[in-house]
Amino acid sequence: MSDANDTPQQKYNTLLSSGKLTADEGQVLAIKELDTLYFSLLRNTNKSWQFWVSSSAPQGVYLFGGVGRGKTMLMDLFFSACPDRDKQRLHFHHFIEKIHAQLAKLQGDKNPLQIIAKQWAKEIKVLCFDEFFVSDIGDAMIMARLFNALFEQGVVLVATSNAKPEQLYYNGLQRARFLPTIDLINAHCHVINVAGEEDHRFRYGRSSRHYFINLPHAEFEAGFLSAHSQVMHDSTMTVHGRALSYLLKTDDALLIDFMALCSGPRSANDYMFLAEQFSVVYIANVPIMGKEATGKVIVHGIEDSYQREKQQLDEHTLDDEARRFIALVDEFYDCHKLLVINAQADINELYQGKKLSFEYARTQSRIVEMQNW
Helix, strand or coil: CCCCCCCHHHHHHHHHHHCCCCCCHHHHHHHHHHHHHHHHHECCCCCCECCCCHHHCCCEEEEECCCCCCHHHHHHHHHHHCCCCCEEEEEHHHHHHHHHHHHHHCCCCCCHHHHHHHHHHHHCCEEEEECCCCCCHHHHHHHHHHHHHHHHCCCEEEEEECCCHHHCCCCECCHHHCHHHHHHHHHHEEEEECCCCCCHHHCCCCCCCCEEECCCHHHHHHHHHHHCCCCEEEEEEEECCEEEEEEEECCCEEEEEHHHHHCCCCCHHHHHHHHHHCCEEEEEEECCECCCEEEEEECCECCCCCCCCCCCEEEECCHHHHHHHHHHHHHHHHCCCEEEEEECCCHHHCECCCCCHHHHHHHHHHHHHHCCC
């Protein structure tokens, strides 16, 4: 059993010896780098943090690789090993939300990103990002100045991503203004490829405890009603000032139609709210997405994916809904909240377009892992 005082390497070894993990060369390389960072952050055996200036701050770690390679798990082992103070772990969506909220409060101030960086540095020395990617031009424009300010304050970054730094915001609008961010990551982090072919989320098989294909809606509702009591039927709730229609709701669970949840003006912030409110969300009538071309062409610069085979992509039906579905799964997975899905097709057939195929690979893997929750 892992001890609270174990190092990242010791925690990883415990998982190996217990059979919860299988030996993986890419993970071994990554945990060694995280273990090195862990010891460079500690002053001595009493586990108090070093106090450093930016010139002496240790280099962080940037882990990248395919879906299911264990990047998040490795970062979490590092995070749990670190002393409880002066650290923070965030999904990148949450980090961006916090930054924009702070920027709104500092409108009219000179150098607001410097102010924000100093505020963060007063409270944390180690900042852990899960799923680091940039898909919005507004976010891309502030990243270089923000990261430069954070690094100047001595903040150490540990991040996971499906893309190496050079692939971030690939083909994005005005990408030249994002390139300094890539240079900063490479200068302040050891970049580690958690290489390998195995998706560890599939190691327990592909069961479908929480994923149904064309289950009659009455049976899907009956499953909800058998598991939850004091149910409210067919009403609306308010999420960030907008009405959201649902089919069934309790204090801790929600059953909702896919189009109500993923069509229209919905964002990652809405899904953050739902993940805070509910332990489980049942999603009915999830359609096949990206199956047919709409006739529209997505031109270079639309930042939905940072890995593109070409600079023009055909838009397909329900691509917008697919993008929101991906954000929904990311949020619930990160919060370890369950999604129960009734869909028109198997998980690997649910998105059939090209525009979001890179992102959907992560979604597919995460839904599969949820089946073991």
